[in-house]
Amino acid sequence: MKALVALKLNTMSVENVTIDPPEAGEVLVKMGAVGVCHSDLSVANGTVPMPLPMVLGHEGAGVVEAVGPGVRRVEAGDHVVLSFVPACGECYFCQRHEPHLCTSCTADGLMLDGTSRLRMQGQSIGAMSQLGCMAQYAVVPAISVMQIDRSIPFDRAALLGCGVMTGVGAVTNTAQVKPGATVAVFGCGGVGLAAIQGARVVGARQIIAVDRVDSKLDYARHFGATHTVNAREDPVAAIQAHSGGWGVDYSFEFTGNAVVMDQAYRAARRGGTVCIVGVGRGSDSLALNACAFAPEAKTVLGCYYGNANFRVDMPNMLALYQAKRLDLDAMITRTYRLDDAVRAFEDMEAGLNARGVIVLD
Ligand SMILES: [Zn+2]
Numbered sequence: 001m002k003a004l005v006a007l008k009l010n011t012m013s014v015e016n017v018t019i020d021p022p023e024a025g026e027v028l029v030k031m032g033a034v035g036v037c038h039s040d041l042s043v044a045n046g047t048v049p050m051p052l053p054m055v056l057g058h059e060g061a062g063v064v065e066a067v068g069p070g071v072r073r074v075e076a077g078d079h080v081v082l083s084f085v086p087a088c089g090e091c092y093f094c095q096r097h098e099p100h101l102c103t104s105c106t107a108d109g110l111m112l113d114g115t116s117r118l119r120m121q122g123q124s125i126g127a128m129s130q131l132g133c134m135a136q137y138a139v140v141p142a143i144s145v146m147q148i149d150r151s152i153p154f155d156r157a158a159l160l161g162c163g164v165m166t167g168v169g170a171v172t173n174t175a176q177v178k179p180g181a182t183v184a185v186f187g188c189g190g191v192g193l194a195a196i197q198g199a200r201v202v203g204a205r206q207i208i209a210v211d212r213v214d215s216k217l218d219y220a221r222h223f224g225a226t227h228t229v230n231a232r233e234d235p236v237a238a239i240q241a242h243s244g245g246w247g248v249d250y251s252f253e254f255t256g257n258a259v260v261m262d263q264a265y266r267a268a269r270r271g272g273t274v275c276i277v278g279v280g281r282g283s284d285s286l287a288l289n290a291c292a293f294a295p296e297a298k299t300v301l302g303c304y305y306g307n308a309n310f311r312v313d314m315p316n317m318l319a320l321y322q323a324k325r326l327d328l329d330a331m332i333t334r335t336y337r338l339d340d341a342v343r344a345f346e347d348m349e350a351g352l353n354a355r356g357v358i359v360l361d
């Protein structure tokens with residue numbers, strides 16, 4: 001089959017890959033659509049270290065083709081979304097209702113039993129997030145799939161497996177933004193745009209979007225931003241000017257840039273909440289002033305996968321989509337063939353899309 005492979009640092013291409021049948025507790029999925037997410041690029045360029053070669057893709061939806069022994073959650077023919085974090089239901093975190101931190105989620109590219117189902121030129125290779133779904137087929141853990149209604153298009157559904165879940169979840173689950181609140185969103189890629197939608201859905205009265213790219217600020221306005229700030233001007237001063245001089249109730253960071261994280265911290269009002277969602281380089285730090293931190297009384301939250309309990313949150317978000325309150329249609333600004341996957345990532349880096357999606361036959 002064809003798959004997008006990160007061959008070595010900064011080198012990805014569509015390659016012929018052999019895929020083995022599903023083992024116990026695994027599901028073979030014929031992919032229908034796969035989102036183009038910045039995290040794939042972070043693996044390919046080493047920002048998020050994972051062993052290469054690795055099949056990329058961690059935001060997908062498709063049809064179950066076959067199941068391995070012991071799988072009862074789904075059967076052949078079911079339509080499913082893949083979650084880039086599995087939920088085993090049994091580990092320390094799952095038992096404490098924090099399945100977004102499930103210990104089954106690993107960065108080694110291997111299945112839960114420590115082996116791989118993927119080979120390239122005879123060599124075993126990894127699958128990103130145990131999915132590796134930017135491919136015609138993927139063998140994935142059954143604890144990573146969520147069955148969905150057949151009426152929901154794969155390209156819309158795929159977005160729930162990473163970006164939309166993370167962005168909306170950051171607002172609704174992690175920060176728990178209240179109706180009438182003021183919100184700033186730093187970074188208007190797919191995840192930031194989803195957060196803007198989340199803030200709109202929960203009834204934030206002011207949503208200030210910040211980005212360097214004017215076309216992304218146009219998207220931000222479409223999805224519910226009430227104000228936009230081009231980051232080339234001082235965004236903290238602009239946000240304070242828009243929000244009564246003291247900053248916003250909730251400030252979200254989606255770029256993974258430590259300078260922007262600091263801006264997001266400063267843009268929150270005294271006693272406000274700062275939610276850091278972007279993943280930066282391991283060599284960068286976010287400094288908190290030892291004198292100001294306590295008197296400013298801000299809450300700083302790290303956010304992974306929008307604190308999602310995906311078995312609950314995916315159906316909820318699909319219901320919002322079907323009720324036309326969550327706009328997944330407009331999130332997809334361009335679709336690509338798998339053969340054009342490398343260009344899809346180039347377009348993402350150029351800031352051309354709200355979300356690009358690879359669509360398969
Ligand atoms: Zn992602």
Ligand SMILES: [Zn+2]
Binds near residue numbers: 086095104
């Ligand atoms: Zn778990």
